[in-house]
Amino acid sequence: MNSAKKRLIAALAAGTALITTGGAVAFCGFYVAKADTKLFNKASKVVLMRDGDRTVITMASDYEGPLEDFAMVVPVPTVLERDQIHVTENAIVDHLDAYTAPRLVEYFDEDPCRPVIMMERMAQATSMDAAAPMQQRAKSLGVTIEAEYTVGEYDIQILSADQSDGLSTYLTENGYQIPTGAEKTLASYIKQGTKFFIAKVNLEEQAKTGRTYLRPLQMAFETRKFMLPIRLGMANADGKQELFVFTLTRNGRVEAANYRTVKLPTGQDVPRYVKGEFGDFYKAMFEEQTRKENEQAVFLEYAWDMAWCDPCAADPLSSEELRELGVYWTDGSQESRVRPTAAPDVFVTRLHVSYDREHFPEDLIFKQTGDRSNFQGRYVIRHPYQGNAECKAGEDYRAGLPIRFDEEAQTLARLTGWSIDDIRNRMETDGQSTEPGPEEKSSWWKRLWGGEDKEG
Numbered sequence: 001m002n003s004a005k006k007r008l009i010a011a012l013a014a015g016t017a018l019i020t021t022g023g024a025v026a027f028c029g030f031y032v033a034k035a036d037t038k039l040f041n042k043a044s045k046v047v048l049m050r051d052g053d054r055t056v057i058t059m060a061s062d063y064e065g066p067l068e069d070f071a072m073v074v075p076v077p078t079v080l081e082r083d084q085i086h087v088t089e090n091a092i093v094d095h096l097d098a099y100t101a102p103r104l105v106e107y108f109d110e111d112p113c114r115p116v117i118m119m120e121r122m123a124q125a126t127s128m129d130a131a132a133p134m135q136q137r138a139k140s141l142g143v144t145i146e147a148e149y150t151v152g153e154y155d156i157q158i159l160s161a162d163q164s165d166g167l168s169t170y171l172t173e174n175g176y177q178i179p180t181g182a183e184k185t186l187a188s189y190i191k192q193g194t195k196f197f198i199a200k201v202n203l204e205e206q207a208k209t210g211r212t213y214l215r216p217l218q219m220a221f222e223t224r225k226f227m228l229p230i231r232l233g234m235a236n237a238d239g240k241q242e243l244f245v246f247t248l249t250r251n252g253r254v255e256a257a258n259y260r261t262v263k264l265p266t267g268q269d270v271p272r273y274v275k276g277e278f279g280d281f282y283k284a285m286f287e288e289q290t291r292k293e294n295e296q297a298v299f300l301e302y303a304w305d306m307a308w309c310d311p312c313a314a315d316p317l318s319s320e321e322l323r324e325l326g327v328y329w330t331d332g333s334q335e336s337r338v339r340p341t342a343a344p345d346v347f348v349t350r351l352h353v354s355y356d357r358e359h360f361p362e363d364l365i366f367k368q369t370g371d372r373s374n375f376q377g378r379y380v381i382r383h384p385y386q387g388n389a390e391c392k393a394g395e396d397y398r399a400g401l402p403i404r405f406d407e408e409a410q411t412l413a414r415l416t417g418w419s420i421d422d423i424r425n426r427m428e429t430d431g432q433s434t435e436p437g438p439e440e441k442s443s444w445w446k447r448l449w450g451g452e453d454k455e456g
Contacts, residue, residue, distance in 0.1 A: 030348055035102045035282035035377075043242040046228060049326030050249050050368070053222040056326025060093045060216040070214065071176055075189045077223040079146040079158050081176070085150030089142040092321050096246050098314035100262070100302040100350040101379030104278045105311050109385040112397035137173070141166035146195060154217060155208040159196045167196070185231045188349040194229075220326060230355065238282055245351040248306075248327055249368055253375075254349040256298040257367040259360070261298045261351070264289060264377045265415055271408045271423065272381050273430045281379075284416035286352070291417075295359045300352035303375040311378075322346055347372060366390045399436070406434035422433040 047058035063070055075188040138145055142162030149156045161167035165189035168178050189196075199217055228245065255261035265285070274281045287301065306316050319330040327346055353364070384401055388394070409427055413420040424434050 001109065003010060008083055011031075015347050024045075025204055027406070030350070035104075035122040035279060039045060043244060044242045045097060047093060047096060047246045047248065047325050048226075048228070048254075048366075048422070049328075050226055050247060050254070050366075051429055052328070054220075056218060056220045056225055058088060058093060058216050058218045058257075060090060061214055061216060067206060067214070068203055070201050072197075072199045072217070073171075073176075074219075075194045075229040076158070076197045076200075076219065076221065077194065077225065078221055079160070079195055080197065080221060082149045082151070082414060083148060084220045085151045086220070088218055089153065090213070090215060092317070092324055095314060095317055095321060096348070096369055097244070099312070099316060100246060100281060100304075100348060100376075101313045102379070103311065103313045104379050105135055106275065108383045111387055111389055112393045113389050113391040119403070127409050130277055133152040134174075136170075136172055141170045142172045143167055145149065148404070149202075149361045150202055150205065152215065153202055153209055153211075153218075154199045155202045157198045160199060161186075161190050162197070170410070171198075174279060186229075189229070190244070211293055218326070226366045226368075228366075230308050230360065230363055231357075240354050240356045243353050243355065245349075245353075245364070245366075247349045247351070248322065249349070250329070250345055251368045252347050252370045252372040253300075253303040253350070254366050254368055255300070256351070256353075258363040259353075259364070260293065260297045261300055262289070262293055262297040263375060266376065267379050267380065268380055268411050268415060269380050269404075269410050270407050270415075270430055271405070271427050271430070272383065273426050274379070274412070275381055278379075281412075284418065285352070288415060288417040290354050295354070298351050298364070300346070300349070301377045304348060305372065305374070306348050339448050354410060381382065402436045405432045408432075409434055 005376065046062040047060075048055075049056040059072075059074070061070075061072065091446050121146075135145060138159075143166055144160045145157055146160055147156075159170075161170075164183045167186055167190070168183050171177055197219065201214070212361040230243065231237070286299070290297065306322070307318060317325075319327075323330050329345070364419070382404075385397070389397060405427060406424075409420060409423045412418060412423050427434060
């Protein structure tokens with residue numbers, strides 16, 4: 001094993017390592033932007049296929065640095081065989097990220113002088129350097145090398161251990177830099193009979209691929225526990241970490257069982273200028289909602305049947321892509337590849353959590369709710385009608401715009417914590433004044449009782 005000090009990336013790479021009705025009314029909006037995981041620094045992505053006890057975990061690392069310094073330690077429930085480990089492509093995880101990302105849509109007001117009946121559309125919607133001396137040294141420390149494989153560009157070891165200090169010593173002697181405080185967390189996993197999946201980059205195999213980045217690692221196994229071990233990843237964390245969990249199930253939405261799962265605010269009208277800085281808006285909104293929940297909530301960003309979407313931030317995943325992520329009940333047929341919306345019965349949930357050791361002392365435990373109602377983080381821009389609208393309804397429409405704009409300003413301030421005065425000034429610059437015009441200011445009382453005196 002390379003003697004260089006390795007950065008310990010632990011716990012599934014987590015350390016570097018709307019409408020809620022079952023009928024799913026169409027939104028009829030035009031999708032204009034999305035807020036994907038690239039907005040957040042130190043953001044790790046994990047995809048979980050879960051069906052009964054069957055589990056497939058796909059781990060996309062955000063590691064940046066020399067490949068020879070990369071190492072990942074993941075607690076796993078059992079010793080994995082070679083065929084239970086796989087390497088996949090980043091593009092599939094990126095596609096799932098784009099498909100489920102919170103989105104911005106825009107509408108354009110109709111001519112208020114021409115009544116329109118709005119119809120709602122319903123949708124159905126090389127082996128490692130494991131010489132005998134290493135085996136003997138491991139055994140003397142109470143560590144057993146249960147299995148060793150080379151999978152793609154990764155060298156894999158699966159370890160079991162009798163005690164945390166022995167495991168810590170073994171890892172340190174083999175070039176891993178163990179963060180302060182990790183021994184206590186390791187001990188709790190050892191007490192539960194957990195094994196340890198260790199991956200490092202095989203530079204020779206990596207060079208053969210021609211890639212300069214790391215591909216996601218996958219593991220398939222059976223376990224009664226539906227969880228993600230995040231505690232080990234916090235041992236070497238530099239501040240808060242962002243984790244995105246995408247679950248693929250048959251039964252419906254997934255929630256955290258040991259932390260509150262909170263739906264993000266959605267369906268809110270926001271000022272027009274947000275279109276040009278949707279990423280900044282979404283980050284500020286997420287941070288503000290995290291603060292309001294005392295930094296202890298797991299947020300639901302998306303929950304939907306994979307067969308369709310409205311509006312779509314990206315095409316649904318094909319059956320072939322879903323099978324690569326562990327959805328074994330799809331056949332990956334030619335029809336599914338040609339018609340990507342013809343997905344099998346797959347429900348996708350996107351959860352987002354910003355966590356640290358203080359606020360998330362336990363691993364994430366999940367539960368399937370059976371709830372198949374749709375949800376998406378969705379934010380709306382409504383463009384005013386630009387025509388003349390020479391009628392009484394048009395006059396009333398124009399008079400009401402400043403009130404509408406001010407409501408949008410207050411909504412944006414409430415969602416993000418931004419200054420309401422700054423927001424109003426930005427809107428003014430963008431042609432969305434929250435101040436009524438001179439005529440409305442001087443004759444506001446006319447609208448109180450119909451605009452004329454009534455004789456009794």
